[in-house]
Amino acid sequence: MRLRLAGSKRIQPMLVPAALLAIAGCAGSGEGLDANGRPIGEGGSDGGSNGGPPGGPPPATGEFRQIQDTIFTPVCTNCHAGAAAPLGLRLDEANSYAMLVNVPSVQVPALQRVTPGDPDASYLVQKIEGRAAVGARMPLGGPPLPQSSIDLVRQWIAQGAPPATAGLAEQLQPPRVVSTVPAEGEECPTPSTLTIVFSHPVDAALASADTFQLHASGGDGSFAEGNEIQVPLASVEVSLVNPTVVTLTPRGALAAETYRITISGSGAVALADVDGRVLDGDDDGTPGGDFHATFTVTEGTP
Amino acid sequence: MNVRSCLALAALLFFAAGAHAEPYFAVRTGLKCVQCHANVTGGGLRTPFGNAYAQTGLPARRLRVEEEPWSGMLGRYVAIGGNLRANFDHVDVPDQDERSAFDVAEGRIFVEASVIPGRLSVYVDEQLAPGDADNREANVRLWLREGTWYVKAGKMYLPFGWRLEDDNAFVRQVSGINMTTADDAVEVGLEYGAWSAQLAVSNGTAGGPELDNGKQLTLRAAHVRPTWRAGLSASFNDTDAGDRYALALHAGIRTGPIAWLGEVDYIDDDGLGPTGRQLIAALGEANWMPRRGHNVKLTFEWFDPDDDVDEDEQTRTSLVYELTPVEFLQLRVGARVYDGIPQNALQNREQYFIELHGFF
Numbered sequence: 001m002r003l004r005l006a007g008s009k010r011i012q013p014m015l016v017p018a019a020l021l022a023i024a025g026c027a028g029s030g031e032g033l034d035a036n037g038r039p040i041g042e043g044g045s046d047g048g049s050n051g052g053p054p055g056g057p058p059p060a061t062g063e064f065r066q067i068q069d070t071i072f073t074p075v076c077t078n079c080h081a082g083a084a085a086p087l088g089l090r091l092d093e094a095n096s097y098a099m100l101v102n103v104p105s106v107q108v109p110a111l112q113r114v115t116p117g118d119p120d121a122s123y124l125v126q127k128i129e130g131r132a133a134v135g136a137r138m139p140l141g142g143p144p145l146p147q148s149s150i151d152l153v154r155q156w157i158a159q160g161a162p163p164a165t166a167g168l169a170e171q172l173q174p175p176r177v178v179s180t181v182p183a184e185g186e187e188c189p190t191p192s193t194l195t196i197v198f199s200h201p202v203d204a205a206l207a208s209a210d211t212f213q214l215h216a217s218g219g220d221g222s223f224a225e226g227n228e229i230q231v232p233l234a235s236v237e238v239s240l241v242n243p244t245v246v247t248l249t250p251r252g253a254l255a256a257e258t259y260r261i262t263i264s265g266s267g268a269v270a271l272a273d274v275d276g277r278v279l280d281g282d283d284d285g286t287p288g289g290d291f292h293a294t295f296t297v298t299e300g301t302p
Numbered sequence: 303m304n305v306r307s308c309l310a311l312a313a314l315l316f317f318a319a320g321a322h323a324e325p326y327f328a329v330r331t332g333l334k335c336v337q338c339h340a341n342v343t344g345g346g347l348r349t350p351f352g353n354a355y356a357q358t359g360l361p362a363r364r365l366r367v368e369e370e371p372w373s374g375m376l377g378r379y380v381a382i383g384g385n386l387r388a389n390f391d392h393v394d395v396p397d398q399d400e401r402s403a404f405d406v407a408e409g410r411i412f413v414e415a416s417v418i419p420g421r422l423s424v425y426v427d428e429q430l431a432p433g434d435a436d437n438r439e440a441n442v443r444l445w446l447r448e449g450t451w452y453v454k455a456g457k458m459y460l461p462f463g464w465r466l467e468d469d470n471a472f473v474r475q476v477s478g479i480n481m482t483t484a485d486d487a488v489e490v491g492l493e494y495g496a497w498s499a500q501l502a503v504s505n506g507t508a509g510g511p512e513l514d515n516g517k518q519l520t521l522r523a524a525h526v527r528p529t530w531r532a533g534l535s536a537s538f539n540d541t542d543a544g545d546r547y548a549l550a551l552h553a554g555i556r557t558g559p560i561a562w563l564g565e566v567d568y569i570d571d572d573g574l575g576p577t578g579r580q581l582i583a584a585l586g587e588a589n590w591m592p593r594r595g596h597n598v599k600l601t602f603e604w605f606d607p608d609d610d611v612d613e614d615e616q617t618r619t620s621l622v623y624e625l626t627p628v629e630f631l632q633l634r635v636g637a638r639v640y641d642g643i644p645q646n647a648l649q650n651r652e653q654y655f656i657e658l659h660g661f662f
Contacts, residue, residue, distance in 0.1 A: 026604055026615060026617055027615055027616055027617045027641040027642050027643070027649075028612070028613035028614045028615040028616070028642070028643050029613045029643070029644075030613055030614070030642075030643030030644050030645050030646075031612075031613045032612075032613065033611070033613060033614055033643055033645070034645070035643075035645045035646050036646070037607055037608070037611070037614040037642075037643055037646065037649075038608075038611070038614075039611060074646060074648065075648060078475060079475055079478070081571075081573070081574055082478070082543070082544065082546055082571040082573040082574045083478075083506065083518075083539040083541045083543055083544060083545065083546035083571060083572075083573050084477070084478020084479070084483065084508055084539065084546060084548075084571070085478070085508060085510075085543075086478075086482055086483050086508045086509060086510070087507075087508060087509050087510040088507045088508060088509075088510025088511060088513065089510065090543060090573070092573075092574065092575075094576075095543070106509070106510050106511060107436065132433060133433055133434045134433045134434050134435075134436045135429075135432070135433050135436055136407070136408075136432050136433070137405075137432070140469070140470070140482065141469065141470035142470070142648070143393040143395055143398075143401060143648070143651065143653075144401065144403075146398060183513075185513075185514065185542065186513055187512075187513065188511075
């Protein structure tokens with residue numbers, strides 16, 4: 001059939017559905033893929049086999065791994081992934097935990113995306129339940145999550161929002177820092193607390209001002225000049241419900257400056273996990289080495 | 303504005319339903335987006351011409367034929383517009399209970415103050431529903447040469463591909479550049495003869511806080527003829543999470559009563575997965591106008607979420623009937639069928655909707 005440009009009265013409208021339907025049916029067969037469309041055995045995700053995507057059997061426990069595999073990866077990462085993630089919120093496996101737990105919401109900064117122990121006050125829950133103060137219910141434009149999936153998220157948060165349980169290989173590794181809030185290199189308003197998430201439960205007896213230190217750069221943004229100033233910490237607390245999370249509270253508001261968190265994995269007093277394994281602070285796969293994370297407060301008390 | 307005008311405005315806001323951009327209007331009329339929208343790349347506030355078209359060219363019949371038509375202008379300097387979209391959705395996901403719900407999908411209001419008419423304007427696009435107010439766009443635009451060159455700064459939708467009404471279309475979702483991801487940016491634009499081009503530099507955070515020094519560069523250029531148009535878009539986003547490249551070709555053509563739209567997007571994102579992924583999304587759309595006030599929209603979309611993985615492709619087919627019975631009011635009835643890998647129920651859902659859309 002020949003198309004005629006504007007002005008033709010002989011165009012056949014039936015050409016439209018015929019042409020488009022002719023190329024329909026081009027979806028993949030899914031052969032060799034898991035429920036998230038990834039090759040089986042690729043690693044990381046279990047592909048939703050714990051419960052499949054929303055609509056499958058409800059997972060039995062509030063494990064973060066299950067949330068990642070049954071909600072974030074198959075549903076949320078359609079948009080919230082990569083450099084174009086809306087509001088900078090990336091929910092892919094590598095980033096979701098660090099971008100959710102104890103991180104302020106962009107739309108309602110007074111609320112954390114996930115407040116461990118408090119599902120009702122967690123913006124993530126408000127968004128998927130459709131009762132957030134700003135914007136539409138998530139997933140945007142898609143069907144609401146099944147109640148079983150929402151319950152899974154609620155349960156995980158109520159249990160303290162622990163990170164995914166380490167796999168066997170991870171369990172054999174020495175403890176390391178998974179994420180910090182503020183993150184390495186981040187520029188942020190004055191944080192009231194600093195949060196560090198470890199791969200293993202931390203020995204609370206070793207969590208103190210001896211193993212966790214905070215320094216200001218002395219105004220030059222560098223920590224090699226010898227003019228750094230130690231910032232006293234009011235408290236160093238290991239979460240009771242989730243001992244992989246440590247919260248540091250500075251004594252007083254942090255001024256606009258560059259700061260460095262130091263966690264001791266060497267020297268006379270080194271941080272260790274509950275099994276006595278010393279922190280792998282320099283992330284070289286072996287115990288030992290100090291951990292450093294630098295961030296800059298852009299709006300602080302002068 | 304007197305009380306009657308205020309009431310009329312409030313009524314329009316209440317009963318209206320989403321006036322997003324609909325690029326098939328541009329293809330059908332052969333006009334540039336800027337002819338009908340204050341935003342050069344389409345969407346949002348209508349110009350007086352756009353409002354006149356909405357009253358004379360769109361509806362099956364006019365209710366107000368003897369009065370002065372609504373132009374959106376409140377005096378010489380300030381223009382106002384808005385839309386509200388009220389939906390009834392029914393979703394059928396395999397192996398789940400079917401769901402249906404009423405909801406206000408969107409209510410937005412647009413205000414533009416042309417403090418120096420034709421040269422300098424301040425524009426705000428605010429979402430009023432659902433939930434509390436949420437700013438979508440807020441920018442100032444200066445035409446360096448009236449109608450030809452402009453520079454715009456503030457929060458804005460980035461120029462990329464077709465600015466479709468449906469933000470969930472694969473090409474809108476996969477590109478990550480849509481009306482939910484306005485960014486803080488500076489944009490330079492050119493409107494010259496049949497050419498329309500924009501270059502924007504933005505934070506590249508899709509509306510989120512800037513956490514690194516990397517920026518996003520977005521370019522869109524289109525050649526617009528009375529019966530066809532074609533354009534190229536490119537975007538590069540430099541972030542700590544990984545670089546992202548996006549390329550899009552879009553085109554439209556009018557054949558008799560049918561306005562055709564097409565777009566193909568290619569995205570290479572280092573931040574997806576452990577080693578990065580390449581994604582491809584495509585859209586083909588036909589808009590058939592059997593007679594004035596009626597439009598039948600058939601859309602086929604295709605999405606490959608990872609070019610290196612076979613048999614993971616998804617499709618989305620939509621059939622939507624749009625009736626504009628009178629000016630400023632549209633009824634949309636549609637069905638969307640998703641088709642994807644069988645082991646993912648969401649990729650195989652069906653959605654049916656009725657939408658009342660009012661705008662001004």
